[in-house]
Structures are given as C-alpha cells and as structure tokens.
Amino acid sequence: MSIRRKLLVALLAALGVTGVAASGATWFEVRRQANQLFDYHLEQMALSLADQPLAASAALVPQLGLGQDYVVQVWDSGGVLAYISKNGAPLPPASSGFDDVGVDGEDWRVFTLEAPDRTIQVAAPAELRSGQATAMALRILVPILATIPVYGLIIWLIVGEGLRPLNQIARAIRRRQPASLEPLPQARLPEEVAPLVSELNALLARLREALDRQKRFTADAAHELRSPLTALQVQLDMLARARTPEENRAALEALRAGMKRAARLVEQMLTMARLEPEAQLAQPAAVALDALAAQVAGELEPLAEARRIELRLERLESVAVRGDATALHALARNLIDNAIRYAPAGGAVRLAAFAEDGSAFLVVEDDGPGIPPAERARVFDRFYRLPGSHAEGSGLGLAIARQVADAHGAEIALGDAAGGHGLRVTVRFKTA
Amino acid sequence: MRLLLIEDDVMIGTGVRAALRQDGYVVDWVQDGAAAEAALAAEPAYALVLLDLGLPKKDGLALLESLRRRGKRIPVLIITARDAVADRVRGLDLGADDYLVKPFELDELGARIRALLRRHAGRAEPVVEFGGFRLDPSTRKVSYLGREVSVSAREFSLLSALLERPGRPLSRAQLEERLYGWGEEIASNSVEVHVHNLRRKLGERAIRTVRGAGYVIDEAEACRSAASSS
Numbered sequence: 265m266s267i268r269r270k271l272l273v274a275l276l277a278a279l280g281v282t283g284v285a286a287s288g289a290t291w292f293e294v295r296r297q298a299n300q301l302f303d304y305h306l307e308q309m310a311l312s313l314a315d316q317p318l319a320a321s322a323a324l325v326p327q328l329g330l331g332q333d334y335v336v337q338v339w340d341s342g343g344v345l346a347y348i349s350k351n352g353a354p355l356p357p358a359s360s361g362f363d364d365v366g367v368d369g370e371d372w373r374v375f376t377l378e379a380p381d382r383t384i385q386v387a388a389p390a391e392l393r394s395g396q397a398t399a400m401a402l403r404i405l406v407p408i409l410a411t412i413p414v415y416g417l418i419i420w421l422i423v424g425e426g427l428r429p430l431n432q433i434a435r436a437i438r439r440r441q442p443a444s445l446e447p448l449p450q451a452r453l454p455e456e457v458a459p460l461v462s463e464l465n466a467l468l469a470r471l472r473e474a475l476d477r478q479k480r481f482t483a484d485a486a487h488e489l490r491s492p493l494t495a496l497q498v499q500l501d502m503l504a505r506a507r508t509p510e511e512n513r514a515a516l517e518a519l520r521a522g523m524k525r526a527a528r529l530v531e532q533m534l535t536m537a538r539l540e541p542e543a544q545l546a547q548p549a550a551v552a553l554d555a556l557a558a559q560v561a562g563e564l565e566p567l568a569e570a571r572r573i574e575l576r577l578e579r580l581e582s583v584a585v586r587g588d589a590t591a592l593h594a595l596a597r598n599l600i601d602n603a604i605r606y607a608p609a610g611g612a613v614r615l616a617a618f619a620e621d622g623s624a625f626l627v628v629e630d631d632g633p634g635i636p637p638a639e640r641a642r643v644f645d646r647f648y649r650l651p652g653s654h655a656e657g658s659g660l661g662l663a664i665a666r667q668v669a670d671a672h673g674a675e676i677a678l679g680d681a682a683g684g685h686g687l688r689v690t691v692r693f694k695t696a
Numbered sequence: 697m698r699l700l701l702i703e704d705d706v707m708i709g710t711g712v713r714a715a716l717r718q719d720g721y722v723v724d725w726v727q728d729g730a731a732a733e734a735a736l737a738a739e740p741a742y743a744l745v746l747l748d749l750g751l752p753k754k755d756g757l758a759l760l761e762s763l764r765r766r767g768k769r770i771p772v773l774i775i776t777a778r779d780a781v782a783d784r785v786r787g788l789d790l791g792a793d794d795y796l797v798k799p800f801e802l803d804e805l806g807a808r809i810r811a812l813l814r815r816h817a818g819r820a821e822p823v824v825e826f827g828g829f830r831l832d833p834s835t836r837k838v839s840y841l842g843r844e845v846s847v848s849a850r851e852f853s854l855l856s857a858l859l860e861r862p863g864r865p866l867s868r869a870q871l872e873e874r875l876y877g878w879g880e881e882i883a884s885n886s887v888e889v890h891v892h893n894l895r896r897k898l899g900e901r902a903i904r905t906v907r908g909a910g911y912v913i914d915e916a917e918a919c920r921s922a923a924s925s926s
Contacts, residue, residue, distance in 0.1 A: 490777035491705050494799035498711030501802035505718060522707055 268423040276416055283408030291401035298393045299373075303362055306375035306386045313338065313386075314379040333392055335372075339383040346382065355387055364390065429453050433461060445472040481646070485533050488647050488659065492526035532660040535594050536646070539667045551589050553617035553626050553693075554580040560596045561615060564604060572609045575600075579616040583624045585693040587672045595668035598661040599628040599689050606632035606687065614681075624693040631686035640678045665691070697813065697853055698722040698741050698874050702732040702756065703748045703775070708798075712746070715802045716809075720836060720849035722877040729754025736763060741873035742770055743860075744812055746805075749776040749787070757790055764791035771812040775800065810834055817860055826862040827913045828902075831855060840898045847897065850875060854890050858903065858913045867910035 313336065337355055338347040355367060360378045364371060371390035376383060433448055440446070447465040450458065499522045503515035561575045568575045585592075603613040607630040616627040635643055635650065642648050644666040647659040669676040674693040681688045699716060703709040704727045713723045724739070726732045730753040736742070745763075749756035760772055771793045776783070779797040787795050793812050796805060810833045814822060824831040830839045836852055838845050847855065857866060857874045866874075868887045875890075876882050883889070891903055891911060904912050 487777055490798045491708065494777070495705065495707035495711060497799040498708055498715065498802060502711055502715055505715070505802070518707070518711065525707065 267427065268420065271423050272416055272419050275419055276412055279408070279412055279415055283405055283412075286408065287401040287405030290404045291397050294400040295394055295397035298396050302373060302388060302393050303375065306362075306373065306388065307377075309334075309336070309386045310375050310377040310384045313384045314377055314382075333389050335385075335387045337385040337387075339385075341381050355385055357383070358385065426454060426456075429457050433457075445469075445475065481537065484647050488529065488533075489526075492522065492529055495522045496526060529658045529660075532598075532658040532664065535598075536660055536664055536667070539591060539594070539664065539671070548586045549589060550584045551587050551592050552582065552584045553592075553624055554582055556592060556596050557600075557615045557617045557626060560593065560600050563597070564600055567601070568604050568613065571604060571607070573604050573607050574612040575604070576612055576614045578614045579618055581618040583617055583619040583695075585624045585672065585674075585695060587693075588668075591668045591671060595665045595691065596626065596628075598665045599626075599691070602661045603628050603630035603632070603687070603689075606630055608632060611686075619695065622695060624695045626691040626693075627688065629681045629686060629688045631681060631683055634680060634685055634687045635678055643678070644676075665689075697743045697856055698724065698739075698877065699744050699746060699809070700732070700735055700739070700742045701725040701746045702727075702729075702751065702759070703746070704728060704751050705748070712802075712805070715806075719806055720852050721809075722853065722875060722880075724877050728752040729756065729759050732759055733762070736768070736770075739873065741870065743874070744809060744816075745770055745772045746809075747772055747774050747776075747792070749774060749778055749783075757787065760787070760790050760792060769816075771816045773808060773812055775805070807834070824856070824859050826859050827915050829855065829859060829913065831859060840902060845897050847894070851890055851894055854887070854894065855913075858911060863912065863914050865906040865909040865912035870910065 334349065335355060336347070336349040337345060339357065340346045343357075355372065355374055356365060358365065358374055358376045360376050363374045363376065365374055365387075366372070372387045373390050373393070374385055374387040376385045429452070436448060445468045447468055448461055450461055450465065453461055496519070499515060499519040503512070503519055506512040506515045557580060558577060561577060565575060600613065600615065607613055611631045614627075614629040616625070616629075618625055639650060643650065644662050646663040648663075649659045666676055668674075669691055672693060674691055677690045677692070679688045679690065680686070697720070699721050701709060701713055701716070701723050703712065703725065706727070709725050709727065713725050716723045724735060724742075726735050729751040732747075732751070733754060736745070747756050747760060751759070756774065756776070760774075763770070763772070772791065773794045773796060774787045774792045775796045775798060776787075777798045784795045784797075793815075794808050796808060810822065813833070814820070822832070822834060824833070828841045831837075831852070833856070836849075838847050838852065838855060853875055854871060857871055871887045872882055875887070891905075895903060902913070904914060906912050
C-alpha cells in the first residue's frame with residue numbers, strides 16, 4: 265500500500281471519527297443541558313401555578329407564555345381533573361417529581377407537584393428537547409464532514425510533492441545502465457529522504473570498491489597464472505619430445521614440480537579470494553595462538569623435513585586472541601610456510617607466541633636471506649615477489665597474512681631475525 | 697647458433713633452455729635485466745634474444761630500448777604474459793621483431809625463432825641453399841650435392857654459422873662463440889675436430905680453410921665439386 269493512500273485513509277478516518285465523536289459528545293451535552301433547562305422550566309411553571317388559587321390556574325396558563333406543545337393539568341384534592349390546557353390528551357396521574365411517560369406513542373417529560381389542595385402536572389414532549397440537541401450537534405458535525413474532501417486533497421498533494429524526490433530517484437535508477445554503480449543525485453532532497461539516498465550511495469560506493477577489487481584480483485590472477493601455465497606448457501612439450509628414458513624421467517619430474525607450483529598458486533588465490541570482502545570476521549571466537557602455531561608447525565613438518573629445516577617452537581605461552589580461526593590459520597600457515605621456503609637447507613625456523621604489554625604476539629623467524637628494508641613495504645602487495653627470489657613463490661603469502669592481520673586489527677611487522685640475518689615477522693594483536 | 701634467453705621464471709627458463717639446446721642452439725640464460733645488459737655488452741655473437749618483459753632490476757622494454765639506441769640490429773623476440781594489444785604495439789614499436797604471448801608451445805617458439813633468423817639473414821625461403829648445401833633448420837636435415845648427410849647438433853650449428861653470410865670466412869674464435877655457451881668446456885681444438893668430421897662426411901672441399909682467417913663455404917668450390925663428381 266502506498267504511503268500516500270495510507271496517509272489519506274488514516275488521516276481522513278481520524279478526522280471523520282473525531283468529527284463524529286465531537287458531535288456525539290455535543291449532542292449528549294446539549295441534551296443534558298437542555299434537559300436541565302426544560303426541567304427547571306417545568307418545575308417553575310408548576311410552582312407558579314401552585315401559588316395561585318385553583319380557579320386562577322386556567323387564566324394563568326396562557327399568561328405563562330408556554331408554547332403550544334406544553335400540557336398543564338391540575339387535579340384537585342379529590343383526584344378529579346380540575347384543569348387541562350387545551351391541547352393534548354390527558355396524562356396519567358403520576359407521583360411527585362420528574363417522570364418520563366408515554367402517551368399514544370409519544371414521549372413526554374412530566375413534572376408533578378403535589379400541593380396541599382391539588383396536584384399540578386406540567387409536561388412537554390421529549391422530542392422537543394432532543395430536537396434542539398440534534399440541531400446543535402449537526403451544526404458541529406457538518407462543517408467537519410465538509411472539510412474532509414478538502415483535507416484529502418491537501419494530503420494527496422503534499423504527500424505527492426514530498427515523495428516526488430523518491431520517484432525521481434526511482435526513475436534515475438530505472439534509466440541507469442544495469443551495471444552502473446555511480447552515486448545517485450543528492451541535490452534538493454527533503455531531509456527525510458536524504459539519509460536514505462546517502463546511505464544508498466555509500467552502499468554503491470562500497471559495492472563499486474568491492475567490484476573493482478574483484479576485477480583487479482581477477483586480472484592479476486589471470487596474469488599471474490600465465491607463468492605457471494607457461495611452465496607447464498613448456499614442461500609438457502619437453503615430455504612429448506623426450507627420446508630417452510632419462511629425458512622422459514627428467515621431463516616428468518619437471519612437469520610434476522610445475523603442477524605443484526600451479527596448484528599452490530591456485531590454492532593461495534582461493535585463500536585470498538575467500539578473505540576478500542574486507543574479511544568480515546565470520547564467527548569471532550577465542551583462538552589460542554600457541555596451539556595454532558603448534559598445529560601449523562605439525563602440518564608443515566613434512567615440508568620442513570624435505571628441506572631439512574628444523575622447526576623450533578621456542579616460546580609458546582598460553583595466549584588467546586578473538587578472531588576467525590580459519591583466517592588466523594591461513595595467516596600462521598603462510599608465514600611459517602614462507603619461512604620454511606626461504607630458510608637455507610639445514611637452517612631453522614623459530615616460532616613464538618606470547619603475551620606482553622597488553623598485546624598478543626605471534627613471531628616467525630627464519631635464517632634465510634631476509635628482506636631488505638627498502639622492499640619491506642612492497643612485499644605485502646599481491647603477487648609481488650622479491651627480485652631474484654624463488655620462482656615457486658606465489659607472491660600471495662604475505663598479502664594473505666596482511667589481510668588477515670588487518671581484519672583482526674593486528675599489526676604485522678618485518679624485521680631482522682635475532683641472529684642478524686634472516687627475516688623476523690611479528691604479528692601483534694591488541695588484546696586489551 | 698647462440699641465443700640469449702632473458703627470463704626470470706626458473707621453471708620456464710629451465711624448460712625453454714633445454715628445448716632450445718635440443719634444437720641445437722647454444723643458449724645463455726640470464727634472470728634479470730642487469731645481467732642481460734651485461735651479457736649483451738660482453739658477447740657480440742648472439743644470433744637472437746628471447747626477452748621476457750617483467751624483469752627484476754631492469755624492465756624488458758627499457759632493455760630493448762637501450763639495445764636499439766646503441767644501434768644493435770640483433771633480432772629480439774619478446775616472450776611475455778602481457779597480452780594487451782597496447783603492450784604488443786609498444787614492444788614492436790620499441791624495436792622487437794616478434795611478440796609471443798605466454799603460455800606458448802615450444803614448437804611455435806622454435807618456428808618463430810627460425811623465421812626471425814631467416815629474415816635476419818635476408819632470406820625468405822626457410823631452407824638454406826648455398827654451395828651445394830641444403831640445410832633445413834626446422835627438421836635439422838642436411839644434404840650436400842643432393843645426398844642426405846647425418847650430422848650432429850654441433851656440426852649442424854657449425855654449418856649454419858658458415859652459411860649465415862655465405863662466402864664470408866669465420867675465424868675459429870667466432871665459431872667458438874657461436875657454438876658454445878657459458879660454462880661449456882671447449883677443447884682447444886674442438887672447432888677443428890668438428891670441421892674434420894664434417895670433411896670426412898662431405899668431402900675435403902666442402903669447407904675451405906682460409907689461412908689466417910678461418911673457414912668458409914664458397915659457391916665456386918661447390919660447383920667444382922659438383923662438376924668433378926658428375
């Protein structure tokens with residue numbers, strides 16, 4: 265149901281009900297007041313008749329200026345009707361005081377006064393009084409009812425005017441290219457609609473950003489996949505050309521390594537893509553950094569062994585942070601995996617998790633070539649590889665780590681390892 | 697035939713080098729722009745450069761630009777992941793002779809290399825014919841005076857080198873440059889050994905020794921041989 269129709273129906277109904285209620289109340293009030301007045305009138309007439317000798321009553325009645333509707337009856341002490349004003353049927357005798365009686369289907373208001381020598385009754389038709397009340401009530405109700413269409417028209421126009429910006433926005437949206445994420449025009453909006461439009465624009469901006477990021481990522485990914493695919497193509501061609509069992513074996517070996525590299529890149533890209541939308545923490549839970557480090561170390565033990573790298577759990581203290589367990593696992597895995605890949609054969613990778621100064625720390629250290637200070641900012645870029653570094657690196661490991669850290673409000677810093685050479689990666693989570 | 701491969705991806709470099717060696721080329725492989733520059737300055741004998749663009753230290757296009765600015769006419773084949781038309785246009789306009797987008801097949805790479813070498817030698821036809829020789833670079837088959845001769849990869853390279861500019865002698869050192877890459881042991885008399893073996897297969901007069909200058913294949917010699925054998 266449209267706002268306009270809703271407003272119209274509600275306001276007009278309220279107006280109608282108010283009008284009816286007001287005129288009803290008026291009707292009751294006027295009738296009550298009229299009743300009092302009439303009753304007083306009846307009583308006064310009766311009293312004035314009682315002051316007169318019985319015989320004078322007949323002469324007095326016309327002098328009282330009573331309307332034709334009134335009936336006056338006087339009974340003597342013997343109970344004989346001594347006088348009745350000219351019109352009307354006789355009223356039945358009644359006890360002293362006010363009473364409502366019906367005679368020949370007509371309602372009458374009767375006042376009976378019992379004087380020592382007679383009983384005086386003065387009566388008026390009830391309809392006379394309600395008639396006045398009804399007239400009064402109508403005088404109030406009619407103007408109110410008469411204004412209803414006017415109000416309706418005014419409401420219709422004002423609401424239409426007020427909603428025009430919304431219609432304009434709807435039209436603007438309808439006219440757009442389906443893929444357009446340009447902001448909506450915000451000029452001359454009523455203040456009720458302005459927040460809606462500005463929120464909508466903020467949403468569009470976020471969408472645009474997310475879409476751009478996605479596009480960039482897809483383009484980057486497609487570009488980055490070319491190298492491993494080229495390697496695979498070359499290795500496959502070499503396999504096809506192999507003439508001796510040795511060449512065949514060497515080509516197969518190379519192809520297998522190429523597949524592994526491509527698979528790893530794809531896996532890393534997936535991890536990255538899953539983290540994408542500013543990594544809203546899905547289900548924040550308490551994650552123990554020490555247990556996480558130990559778990560990832562266990563997972564990467566085979567890789568470390570293959571490279572004859574010693575994985576040392578140096579300082580694991582019980583420390584937990586709030587965050588997304590899967591994302592934090594990706595962070596730890598990428599850091600430790602990197603360290604293992606860059607440490608020289610026979611070297612060591614040291615892990616630590618501890619709490620200090622209101623922060624929780626996860627530290628990964630290797631004794632590889634390290635990263636020159638000038639490169640330390642760039643290595644977090646997606647697909648950035650250090651010049652002259654291994655071909656098998658996807659260029660995504662540190663980017664993934666940074667993204668997870670950002671999502672957790674954690675800082676990630678690169679430095680020199682304790683031994684003077686090698687890389688030390690420190691992730692600092694605020695726990696306070 | 698000695699080629700310079702400039703490629704920073706270890707797997708691709710390893711594979712391409714192995715493939716080109718199988719094809720009988722001598723391949724020197726460098727992994728960054730600075731090393732490529734040094735190699736180009738030090739070795740004048742490269743027949744062709746295979747150039748990746750996204751290189752550490754010095755970008756491939758910058759390398760190409762400075763190469764052409766120095767007036768080097770060596771054929772350059774760009775091999776890159778940058779596939780946008782604008783990139784190709786830029787590469788070719790900066791002086792590349794051909795542009796191959798990754799991923800590529802080794803057969804296509806080989807064909808493009810042969811085409812570039814052929815064009816650079818001023819020939820349109822794929823088969824080299826001179827002085828009674830007939831060399832097919834794509835099949836690496838040699839025939840001499842109508843008779844098919846089986847030769848080793850090195851011998852094929854030696855014949856190709858001598859037929860590159862027919863009639864012009866090449867010294868032993870020049871031939872060594874063309875026949876051996878970095879780190880390859882060269883026996884002091886290896887060129888002589890290859891020439892000796894070829895003469896054994898083809899006849900003494902197929903390759904003439906020019907005293908003080910080296911070796912040459914010449915038209916007249918072949919004609920005389922042909923005349924004498926018929």
